[in-house]
Amino acid sequence: MTTRTRTRRQATRTKASAEVEIKWTTEELAELAELEAATALLPEDAPRGLLSVRLSVLTEETTSPVRQELDLRRYAVQKGIRAIGVARDLNVSATKKSPFERKELGDWLKNRIPEFDLILFWKLDRFIRRITDLHEAITWCQRYDKNLVSLNDTLDLDSPMAQAMVTFIAAVAEIEAANTKVRVTSLWEHTKGSDEWRVGKPPYGYYVDKVDGRNRLVQYPDEAKVLRYMYRAAVRGVPANRIALILNRAKVPTYSNRTWNNQQVLRNLRNPAVKGVRTEGGTKSAGYRSKPVLDKNGKEIMVTDEPILTAEEFDKVGEALDVRKKNKRRNEKNKRPTRFLGVMKHRDCGNNINETNNYSTLATGETKEYRYLRCPQCRKPGFVIPQPEQMYSWIASEVIKSIGEHDVIYREYSKGEENRKERKRIQDSISYYMTGLEPGGRYDREGFVKERAQETLDNLITELDKFDPESTKDRWIYVRSGQTFVEHWQSGGVEAMENDLLRAGITFDVWKEDGEVLTDMKIPEDLLNRLVRTTDTD
Template sequence: MKKVTRSRQRPHTTDTLWRETDLALLKELMTAEASLPSDAPRALLSVRLSTLTAETTSPVRQELDLRRLAREQGYRVVGVASDLNVSATRVPPWRRRELGHWLNDRVPEFDVLLFWKLDRLVRRLTDLSTMIEWCHRHGKNLVSKHDAIDLSSPVGKVMTEIIGGIAEIETAAISTRVSSLWDYTRTQSDWLVGKPPYGYTIDDRGVLVIDPQEERVLRWCLGAALRGVSARRMTTVLIRAGVPTGGGGQWTASTLLRRLRNPALMGFRVSESKSGGARRSETVLGVDGNPIRVADPIVTEAEWLSLQAALGERAKSQPTRRKRGATEFLGVLVCADCGTHMTAHRSRGKVRTYEYLRCRRCPSGGLGAPDPESVYSRLTDEIVNALGSEPVRVREYALGTDSLDRRRTVEMAIAHYMTGLEPGGRYARTSFTRQQAEQSLGKLITELERLDPKTSEDRWLQTSSGGTFRERWDREDRETMAGDLRRAGITCSVSRHKVPGVRAPHVGLKLIIPADAKERLVIKRDAFTGESS
């Protein structure tokens, strides 16, 4: 029998969007749902919007319509996955915050996924095909409020793929219109659409003009860069001074460098280029072959060239980046004093390059931990000694069997024989009928004992891969080990203590293993990509 959660449900969308009439209808629908039998199919409602405006279908309307559909179909609503301000084109269902959590970790808790319209679920045919395949593997169904979609029938599956193809064509048409608009605006000297670059703003007439405050920030950064000040030092000063970034969030060295390298500082129109994996802005040329000017310049061409030369010269003096980042156990090594992550830093001296671990909040990064490789090796040895003998277990999804129906049949037969064996019953009249009935009753009781009620439910199983984590870590690299440790919530506290007469501090390591670490070490395979996590 399926487990039913009786916890009180509440509106899952933004509370301010619910009116009194909506809440009254919600209460009515939930009251009707309470009268459903305990084994009614369980429904998960999916609510999604790209942007919430007055013209869009509100999430409240979507949820109420889906609850009406669930009542009509006899489904019990077990949850609502509400993902607002999420693009279905960019983010597939299994990557969304709420719906993705249900699809990846709470699969046994529902039987059917309800959505308002197909474009509320997916906008790419490949994503729809992936969802259909996932539903078949996990014994789930897709049902739409406004489309003829129901995977329980062959016709419904075909209609799902046809509607999905139409939705993808519509998405491609929208993308083409947007791209054409951007292509047109790039050739115009007027600012028609888009967010202005840092240092500029749009006035009441829709004209791109210089923002005085942001101009002062850029002019200060120009002077600092020409004096040899690093971008990291400049960001520290800007953060301490409380200077707004102009786009939310906090200042970072990469964000500042991107703005200082932007030709838009000279008042030119630019477009983004991602050649070589780096985000850079390039000047857009007009039909005459010259840059298109859209505003007054913040810096002159000579100043911009001097700035690029200064930034380029400082970039040459920086150590080359490692392919997987400077810190091998990022997120595992934490400072014992301030609790922030330890990160690896390298500085190049006149003779050689120095590498050390430091934290974020301690003054000057704390005492530092020289020779990160020795710290990694010590951590690896301690982890292998503590957890290397643990067997590698993988989480697998198991569909329920038909034993539930057989169990009900056996229980009914047992009740039948027990009633007949009571005094005055049909099997208590002669010794022969009593003996035959008791034999049949014994067989049924034995069969009932063998029927495990747990096998009738969809559930997660943990299977062994036949090896230990020591063998897994010997076979793979440190990044695999670090991923396992992060998944299990295992951290290593790094302490540094000054030793008299010795320049380098003493580095101590303390492994912190949560009580449930062994359960969290279980490998969970992504049902949509096949990757392990």
């Protein structure tokens, strides 16, 4: 007789870890308020620091983000650095995402460069772990005159020697990350041949539980029910995207609390883990295809006593999916991308409108292809728009009429250092001549010398009055390219227009009324700002 003792699940399925909130104690909040008050007392010309906080894994018990932020704020106040913002990137691996790819820090590095002078972080490996990323960050700092400051590492970018030291520290961090990967790989190789679950996240539908004192996979009832539904629907021939739509309408949570899509459905149904066997692979580099791990006798290793699908059921659903895949391939050679995908929206449901095709066999035996537009999500009866090219032409003409004559404007980063030097030169020159014209000064004499000195002083004062204070600041400036959007689209084609519309957020609501196709163009109020192109990415 089997006895079971339930233990706490390794993964909480009802809440994604990314949604775990950082918890601050009353004492920490009080200290935060004191540090913010001390920051407000710093002089206006104090260096402006961006605080960068990163953590690879965030759980409800995590205290590291709070500790990092408070430590950084204390250090900033001690060094007279004005903390102007915090970039918090939690559940983010520095070995997988560079600073420029992270959600919060990446936004500061791409769009908010004029707002800070240096980046302050707790430790170099909290900021970066790959040498290639470090070189990219150093090049970026040199380009925009920024600095990197670490609380627990002695580093500064003011000299080539300092940059070499930073590179060395990053190399150590990269080696440490590589060693961690080796240890994890070694542990996996050691345990993957066992029928006991010792390491790793359980597959969808299962959780880890004690069975006769050993860790085994046990069915998670709600998720097992979802997988059984997927199986029955797929065997009946229901498409994967239809299964995903039904699950989303029923508000069934996924493994990470995201919405279902056809790929998630297919991966779960094709994953051998659903029949309770040990698997490996399943990563992006492996095309998300898992394969069973075999024991010394060439048999699959069972890690559960209650598989959700039997081996026969797994093979049966695989055959059903293969049939649909084979039928789908018939039309792949005639597939073409939908134009203005993401721009055309079905007004009734708000989903994207796609181009699709169908075939009809004529009396002569020939096959005729029909292309049309439809909403693949709601499939509302009667909402079919034939001749997609006419719709594309209509959208292009409306866009050209609305914004085609606007100039293409690029955003460029302008450093204020040269203008600051020039303003200081003028101010020093004014002081010099004013001192010279005072009683007893070198220009305090009647005649030509005093007149010329006074004339020079007046000119300098006039020049200083004309000096724009904003030009002394690091800032974005906007430069006209001398080309209109029509000219830009003529050279870049439909793809260039599509990219501009998506970036600008321009959409077309499409619906049918009494058999007539109607459209409504939606233009954001900040259209011109959205259309500005950046020299870094465009």
